Amino acid sequence: MKIEAEIKNIKKVLVSDDRFYQIPDYQRPYSWDKDNLSDLIDDLITSYKENKEENYFCGSLVLVNNESDGRYDIIDGQQRTTSFTILACVIRDLYLSKLSPKAKKFVSNAIQDEFESEKRKLKFLTNEQYQIDFEETVLKEIKFQKVKNVEKAFPDNKYLQNAHFLKLFLEERIDEQCIDIDDFTLWLFENVVMTVITCPSQDSAIQIFNVLNDRGMPLSSIDILKSSLMRDLKSKEDRNAFNAKWEAINADLKFGDFDLDA
Template structure:
């Protein structure tokens, strides 16, 4: 058997009767989370709305034909194939009765064999529990429940968690954009494609996997953009000038520990103020063609924009520090770089509003789809130097539409702040604004930064005498019981008594903690329910002073 590579749609991969797949026992467990699901659903629906007559490429699938099991072993692509299967099951539960024969058959046959109901298209060999969870809670039937905390409701079942996220994100976008679900389901199976590579052996499959994931990549869209712009210059002197300018841009970015692809993507968002439909080079060349600018004019603008990007990225600014913790950096990056580039009149107020808006959405669990269009609208307003009141109105309209503030406050005031993706970022926001100094050093979310439970998770007798079981459940993982420590201080504090913890915070090894919010705890004589209530008020006051700006 030779290596075979082909572009295949999901219909051909999952629906066709002869294809059955399994995850080998040496593979890692399924690991996609809420953010992966949010990005995928948003990308799929955006592609369907904008380019539903084109294929949407969704990566590679590396397989080995396992003759002994009559299935294909998935060497690379298990996260996507598993997620596609979960999406099919969600389609079945949400829309099954309203879909036509074609869409319904696609869904059913991508989950199980058309003629053998118990023969599933995908199964796991990694762990018997995973297969049982997948089979009983997703493949057979999904019993959806209404819950505010999906991960807490299904702590050990990633498949069921993601089924609930898929349902949530699908329903939100379908209702918001009035999407024809019949057309979308058919498009999903017929137009979402992967590069399917079937290998003769496991060794050859792993070799292909390593090549696909190696740093040695083909010509990038940035290389194509550079080449295209240079080709439009007729004289050798102009091409030399362009090349010199390009290399200077790249050098300045690297000196600032920034990447040219991040800068150019930010520049693309500045130019089009909307979601890109194609590769960076195609999008920008289309823009430049419409503007009728020469390549030397273009490289001058890119250079000036790059300078603004570097200036924005290197600012010693508390608000920008807070924004740097956000996952979807492109939106705030493009808005603030544009503000600097266009010399926006109200940039300081703009930064305050952006921290308030993006943090409310982050803590409230909003998807990228919810913030995307508002970000583009604000970007457009900044480009025309609109009044700051217009931007306040834009943010507020979005916040009010989804009742974001209500969910934000419920999340941050809850008993389960610890373990959320934003827990350290919220405490760092409080930390930055606990000082009156204009400039602070940026604190990275690295392994040296730890969240300390003042009332420890593992209790000694002293703590159990101070707190009841109900109080422990209510307060242990709340914001008022959390503080910041360095790695060394965290190890020193351990699960000790409060007095011993204070010694570790203060002067263990003659080194005091550097965090203001932790130093403030040293003022407490004891740590009890009243201490927690008082600290909660102080912390929330600081958070709300920076985030509740749209009421």
């Protein structure tokens, strides 16, 4: 298998493509914050208002086919993919009655495969440690609450925090700009594009990730060592046990940003 690269819109990535995604165990947790989401919504609204007929490019998605799990591991693009999945849930729970059948289908199928109700057919699974919170509080239904401080209200759930932030930013921009939410949702799925790179191995994917990732933190040597060791474990139970032990040791030794190449 060769490295394949293609420009795909969000509809193709999350709705139409026969691909299901997951975050590999060695990846850092989802970490986008309020400022990242504000910038994302501002960029999307500006592009929609000023260059509606053109595509909006939002970065890369680097994948490896994990045949043992029947999903594609996301090596690069976790923050964007997670945030777009949360955004789809926010649109669903705020504006569903205002969406056309086409937009409704885009939103629902970006979260859950149309023909399967099983958990394995959720389009996107985050790190297993956080999946239950993500699934119960965001993917199934977001129960929005009026709170003064989102971080303090949901201190251990970054997904629910960001759902509330996206609600705030989206509602503000929609009202300020008098935007038709149905038209914006269709544009979001059809005109927001990513470079999707599918790699034959984790090694090639990590090399591409470190070349492309000029804004975030590249995988450290500790992350790469962990990935290499986990790759040799055949069963999911062994990988889970290894990951739990690794995280316990990492917490005790406090590797942090330590790099073997330093």
